[in-house]
Amino acid sequence: MEKIIANKTIEINEEGYLTDFSQWDKEVGTALAEEKNIEMTDMHWMVIDYLQGKHKNEEALSIRGIKKSGKFNIKEFYKLFPGGPLKISTLIAGIPKPKSCI
Amino acid sequence: MKNLVILGAGTSGTMMVNHMIHKLDKEEWKITIVDQYKTHYYQPGFLFLPFDLYKTKDVKKKGKKYIPKKARYVLQKIDKIIPEKNQVKLEHEYLNYDILIIATGTKIAPEETEGMKEANWQKNIFDFYTYEGAKSLRDKLREFKGGKLVVHITEMPIKCPVAPLEFAFLADSYFINKGMRDKVEITYVTPLEGAFTKPKATAALHHLLEEKGIKEVTDFDIERVDYKNNKIIDYGDREVPYDLLVTVPTNLGDEVIERSGLGDDMNFVPTNKATLQSKANENIFVIGDASNLPASKAGSVAHFEAEILTDNIMRYINNEPLKEEFDGHANCFIETGHGKALLIDFNYTHEPVAGTFPFPGIGPLKLLGESRMNHMGKLAFRWIYWNMLIKGIHIPFVSATMSKKGKKNG
Numbered sequence: 001m002e003k004i005i006a007n008k009t010i011e012i013n014e015e016g017y018l019t020d021f022s023q024w025d026k027e028v029g030t031a032l033a034e035e036k037n038i039e040m041t042d043m044h045w046m047v048i049d050y051l052q053g054k055h056k057n058e059e060a061l062s063i064r065g066i067k068k069s070g071k072f073n074i075k076e077f078y079k080l081f082p083g084g085p086l087k088i089s090t091l092i093a094g095i096p097k098p099k100s101c102i
Numbered sequence: 103m104k105n106l107v108i109l110g111a112g113t114s115g116t117m118m119v120n121h122m123i124h125k126l127d128k129e130e131w132k133i134t135i136v137d138q139y140k141t142h143y144y145q146p147g148f149l150f151l152p153f154d155l156y157k158t159k160d161v162k163k164k165g166k167k168y169i170p171k172k173a174r175y176v177l178q179k180i181d182k183i184i185p186e187k188n189q190v191k192l193e194h195e196y197l198n199y200d201i202l203i204i205a206t207g208t209k210i211a212p213e214e215t216e217g218m219k220e221a222n223w224q225k226n227i228f229d230f231y232t233y234e235g236a237k238s239l240r241d242k243l244r245e246f247k248g249g250k251l252v253v254h255i256t257e258m259p260i261k262c263p264v265a266p267l268e269f270a271f272l273a274d275s276y277f278i279n280k281g282m283r284d285k286v287e288i289t290y291v292t293p294l295e296g297a298f299t300k301p302k303a304t305a306a307l308h309h310l311l312e313e314k315g316i317k318e319v320t321d322f323d324i325e326r327v328d329y330k331n332n333k334i335i336d337y338g339d340r341e342v343p344y345d346l347l348v349t350v351p352t353n354l355g356d357e358v359i360e361r362s363g364l365g366d367d368m369n370f371v372p373t374n375k376a377t378l379q380s381k382a383n384e385n386i387f388v389i390g391d392a393s394n395l396p397a398s399k400a401g402s403v404a405h406f407e408a409e410i411l412t413d414n415i416m417r418y419i420n421n422e423p424l425k426e427e428f429d430g431h432a433n434c435f436i437e438t439g440h441g442k443a444l445l446i447d448f449n450y451t452h453e454p455v456a457g458t459f460p461f462p463g464i465g466p467l468k469l470l471g472e473s474r475m476n477h478m479g480k481l482a483f484r485w486i487y488w489n490m491l492i493k494g495i496h497i498p499f500v501s502a503t504m505s506k507k508g509k510k511n512g
Contacts (some may be wrong), residue, residue: 062257063257063323063337064257064367064368065367068367074325075337077337078336078337078338078339079338082338083321083338084295084321085337099396
């Protein structure tokens with residue numbers, strides 16, 4: 001379905017995740033973050049860059065993977081994106097929600 | 103003489119040796135199966151052991167009994183797999199293979215979480231994913247006088263992903279039957295967003311948790327167990343206190359996979375999800391919990407994989423292209439307490455939905471709804487496991503790929 005944000009029309013799924021990454025830009029990211037009551041700082045963008053990099057390489061994302069990468073502190077990650085950091089940060093980054101298989 | 107070597111004689115390995123012994127010409131092929139343990143456990147029974155619903159003898163048998171005489175059964179530790187040489191190094195010998203089947207499974211690793219396997223492990227922190235753990239928990243529950251019981255999942259993936267929910271449901275029944283349910287506060291703690299990953303099943307299971315007065319804490323990624331103060335703490339500093347913690351620790355693939363350099367960061371072997379061939383080596387196939395397939399780690403999945411893998415190995419031997427047949431089919435009973443159970447049937451692309459199984463309209467089993475018939479099905483399953491499943495005998499009317507028949511809006 002369509003969503004109008006940051007003066008753009010983007011395609012999102014029922015959970016609010018972008019279905020077309022090419023529609024993402026920093027303004028869209030900032031606006032999505034605002035909807036989640038998050039004000040983006042350099043630290044936030046560093047995480048977003050990392051996640052987008054992994055997505056481009058088609059690498060799966062998990063808390064374990066992020067911990068092992070040593071790129072940033074997990075507790076810091078939780079402070080930056082409170083309430084389910086992986087699902088929130090990926091939404092802001094315009095990439096799909098990591099699948100947790102059952 | 104060509105060699106088929108199977109590593110692991112658990113559910114998957116035993117099924118494969120029984121399938122392949124009938125397919126391969128014994129003049130041409132020698133089949134060898136290796137395991138370090140002589141006991142074969144019926145792991146679904148570990149759920150019932152803590153509640154005195156099964157006895158210890160119900161869940162274990164001598165593994166050798168289920169291996170065909172014409173196969174060579176080796177009771178030895180596996181050191182490592184050497185794919186460049188098509189060899190496996192065991193403790194006391196080397197085995198050469200033309201085809202290797204990895205069936206080394208998954209096990210719990212409580213030491214991966216800070217504070218879990220310390221002074222209070224098996225004192226007020228228990229697992230029920232091992233025989234010893236389930237037995238110790240049984241003894242603890244027999245004397246439990248009341249307090250906070252926390253049922254917890256450390257991280258995904260775990261084998262038998264519904265088992266922790268079943269444990270919570272059975273605990274509710276157990277304490278009601280003992281006339282002490284009001285003395286126990288049961289909380290279900292999961293890293294998932296809900297009781298399951300898919301909406302219809304999550305709604306059904308959440309409803310049951312609510313009905314039984316079981317609290318839910320979701321999105322909980324445990325950082326550590328504060329075992330001195332009896333609480334689990336997540337990375338966001340949320341705390342859940344407990345008097346008795348029943349946890350499913352991190353599940354990892356066997357260390358032999360790590361030693362062989364064949365696994366991902368959880369020691370699971372990267373495997374083609376539709377053909378079951380390993381991604382790194384064309385003559386190595388993977389079945390069951392040892393793979394990295396985005397499917398449940400469950401016996402039912404391994405059973406469906408076995409039928410498809412057998413066909414693909416035969417195609418490989420005959421230089422035919424492999425068929426991308428496996429669809430991630432899983433079929434799971436979920437015990438809900440008081441003599442009832444749910445049944446879910448799903449695959450890679452279809453979430454569990456309501457309906458009947460295996461026959462549309464008739465059933466006799468109800469999908470995504472509680473029934474006593476489903477519970478009987480779960481109990482009957484133990485007989486089916488020992489007498490049909492691990493012997494490689496096809497279960498009638500249940501196909502390896504998921505059927506859409508009988509499902510509502512499937």
